[in-house]
Amino acid sequence: MQLLAASQCFLQSQTMNCSTCHDPHVSERTDMQTFSTRCMTCHQPDGPQFCKHRGKPSAVLQQNCVDCHMPALPSGAITLLANGEQSPTPDSVRTHLIAVYADMVKRMK
Numbered sequence: 263m264q265l266l267a268a269s270q271c272f273l274q275s276q277t278m279n280c281s282t283c284h285d286p287h288v289s290e291r292t293d294m295q296t297f298s299t300r301c302m303t304c305h306q307p308d309g310p311q312f313c314k315h316r317g318k319p320s321a322v323l324q325q326n327c328v329d330c331h332m333p334a335l336p337s338g339a340i341t342l343l344a345n346g347e348q349s350p351t352p353d354s355v356r357t358h359l360i361a362v363y364a365d366m367v368k369r370m371k
């Protein structure tokens with residue numbers, strides 16, 4: 263919640279909540295096309311708030327906003343202590359701080 267609340271999408275839209283993207287009655291896990299459709303309710307492909315990335319055609323950008331703007335990162339809050347290990351390992355979780363992650367884009371090329 264705190265990461266989402268720090269995102270410009272949340273701050274500037276003032277209408278965003280968990281159900282903007284998540285339907286609790288349907289499992290949509292790994293369905294990046296569906297999540298991207300939710301992004302495009304505000305960031306319409308023909309509108310001024312669409313992606314500014316020039317490295318890929320619009321049709322490709324539209325398939326998966328998530329891996330570039332909400333990458334899975336080591337969680338600061340959720341850690342796992344495996345058997346026999348001395349220190350906990352951070353779980354890898356989709357960050358809800360929606361932003362431009364330049365290093366992710368390099369990895370995806």
Ligand code: HEC
Nearest residue numbers: 270271274275278282300301304311327328331360361362
């Ligand atoms: C409820 C409307 C809404 C939804 C849904 C939404 N956004 Fe946003 N988003 C905004 C607004 C408003 C801004 C601020 C104006 C701007 O930068 O275009 C913004 C800003 C951004 C920014 C710039 C962030 C920054 O720090 O400058 C990115 C990147 C972004 N959104 C990506 C996404 C992605 C990816 C999704 C889907 C996972 C998404 N948005 C869903 C409204 C929304």
Ligand code: HEC
Nearest residue numbers: 263266279280282283290291292293297328332354355356
């Ligand atoms: C802008 C869209 C958006 C909003 C708003 C949003 N989420 Fe998410 N959330 C996602 C996406 C995309 C994923 C990744 C789904 C996947 O990997 O299959 C995700 C994943 C998750 C996960 C699984 C994390 C993991 O990596 O295992 C949880 C839990 C979650 N969201 C909770 C929430 C809660 C609680 C809220 C409200 C505070 C919220 N989300 C709001 C887009 C959003």
Ligand code: HEC
Nearest residue numbers: 298301302305311312313314315323324326327330362367
């Ligand atoms: C291949 C990675 C990639 C994909 C896919 C992608 N983006 Fe982006 N996006 C970027 C990069 C990189 C930038 C920064 C471009 C620049 O400033 O030159 C950016 C910029 C943006 C911005 C403007 C941020 C700002 O600083 O004002 C928004 C909004 C945005 N993207 C939304 C989206 C949405 C919505 C989708 C899906 C429809 C999407 N992006 C798909 C990489 C991506």
